[in-house]
Amino acid sequence: MIDNKKMVEIMQAIAKRMEKEKEFLTELDNAIxxxxxxxxxxxxxxxxxxxxxxxxxxDLGAILKGxxxxxxxxxxxASGPLYGTAFMKAGGALKGETDIDAEKFAAAFExxxxxxxxxxxxxxxxxxxLDAQCPALKALKEALAAGxxxxxxxxxxxxxxxxxxxxxxxxxxxxxxxxxxxxxxIGHEDPGAMSSLMMLEEITRVL
Amino acid sequence: xxxxxxxxxxKKLAEGVVEIARMMAAEAPLAAAGGLDDGGLGTSFERxxxxxxEVDQGDGVxxxxxxxxxxxxxxxVCEALDETRIRMLDAPLVEGAVLAAVEAQMGTSLDDIAAKxxxxxxxxxxxxxx
Numbered sequence: 176m177i178d179n180k181k182m183v184e185i186m187q188a189i190a191k192r193m194e195k196e197k198e199f200l201t202e203l204d205n206a207i208x209x210x211x212x213x214x215x216x217x218x219x220x221x222x223x224x225x226x227x228x229x230x231x232x233x234d235l236g237a238i239l240k241g242x243x244x245x246x247x248x249x250x251x252x253a254s255g256p257l258y259g260t261a262f263m264k265a266g267g268a269l270k271g272e273t274d275i276d277a278e279k280f281a282a283a284f285e286x287x288x289x290x291x292x293x294x295x296x297x298x299x300x301x302x303x304x305l306d307a308q309c310p311a312l313k314a315l316k317e318a319l320a321a322g323x324x325x326x327x328x329x330x331x332x333x334x335x336x337x338x339x340x341x342x343x344x345x346x347x348x349x350x351x352x353x354x355x356x357x358x359x360x361i362g363h364e365d366p367g368a369m370s371s372l373m374m375l376e377e378i379t380r381v382l
Numbered sequence: 383x384x385x386x387x388x389x390x391x392x393k394k395l396a397e398g399v400v401e402i403a404r405m406m407a408a409e410a411p412l413a414a415a416g417g418l419d420d421g422g423l424g425t426s427f428e429r430x431x432x433x434x435x436e437v438d439q440g441d442g443v444x445x446x447x448x449x450x451x452x453x454x455x456x457x458x459v460c461e462a463l464d465e466t467r468i469r470m471l472d473a474p475l476v477e478g479a480v481l482a483a484v485e486a487q488m489g490t491s492l493d494d495i496a497a498k499x500x501x502x503x504x505x506x507x508x509x510x511x512x
Contacts, residue, residue, distance in 0.1 A: 215424065247458055251424025256454035294454055352450060 188377040190220035203366040207353040212366040219250035239266030264290030277325035302348035304367030310335040329379040385411040385437025393417035407483035411437035442492035473502040
């Protein structure tokens with residue numbers, strides 16, 4: 176269902192979206208962070224795009240690991256080690272795989288989310304990217320368990336991530352740079368949750 | 383001697399901390415890994431890894447970090463390299479750097495520096511017993 180060609184297509188779509196949204200993400204980050212999220216991710220995914228031709232013929236695990244390493248080396252902000260770890264852990268879950276089904280996709284997604292929790296020593300409710308990803312993962316697993324196909328299930332995951340982004344607007348940041356703002360962080364969406372939502376939207380669109 | 387690496391989002395801050403530590407320990411192998419390759423703010427996996435290689439004399443390397451991605455990126459460098467010879471040191475950056483550099487110059491082992499680094503956190507700048 177997802178082979179190396181599809182995976183490369185997904186990464187290209189994410190890279191384009193990050194370039195397109197870099198000003199918007201940076202604006203969000205200006206409000207409650209250090210104002211570099213959009214620029215950093217655009218730079219990181221531009222490096223990913225450059226590296227994709229060398230990865231295109233590899234197995235899915237190797238592609239995702241390569242993407243993760245490119246992010247770690249080129250993003251520069253906290254989203255580098257966080258998204259980098261996520262893609263590398265997802266790659267670890269797909270080692271040697273050349274064509275995966277919905278179950279394996281969900282397992283890789285889960286490995287990625289667990290990687291972010293581990294790297295950031297974070298969990299849901301702290302106004303971070305996890306507030307988009309955790310509800311999305313839960314919705315994906317529930318939809319698959321109910322027998323829905325991957326594209327439909329990912330549609331539900333995107334909807335859950337959207338709710339998650341809206342939720343980050345209502346809570347105080349207790350992790351990351353925004354935590355220094357305390358209550359003043361309320362009323363702003365978390366830029367990491369927003370970029371996660373965008374990535375999930377791109378994956379779903381390409382599927 | 384144990385090598386010491388200072389990781390910061392800012393090139394200037396990392397170099398400044400090295401400058402202060404060197405004042406106390408001119409012989410200690412110290413390296414700054416600050417900012418991105420283009421001079422902008424951020425932390426770079428490659429710069430940290432290169433700084434670790436630079437100060438590694440075979441007795442291990444202690445790394446001090448400022449915050450956020452500096453810590454997470456250093457963690458990833460530790461995972462990528464041989465973890466027995468590189469340790470993250472948890473302390474205020476300036477006090478920790480001075481303590482670590484002085485200990486390194488005296489020939490203290492990496493394990494002992496890591497055990498001792500907590501002392502840098504107990505240094506009060508304003509009398510605490512008042």
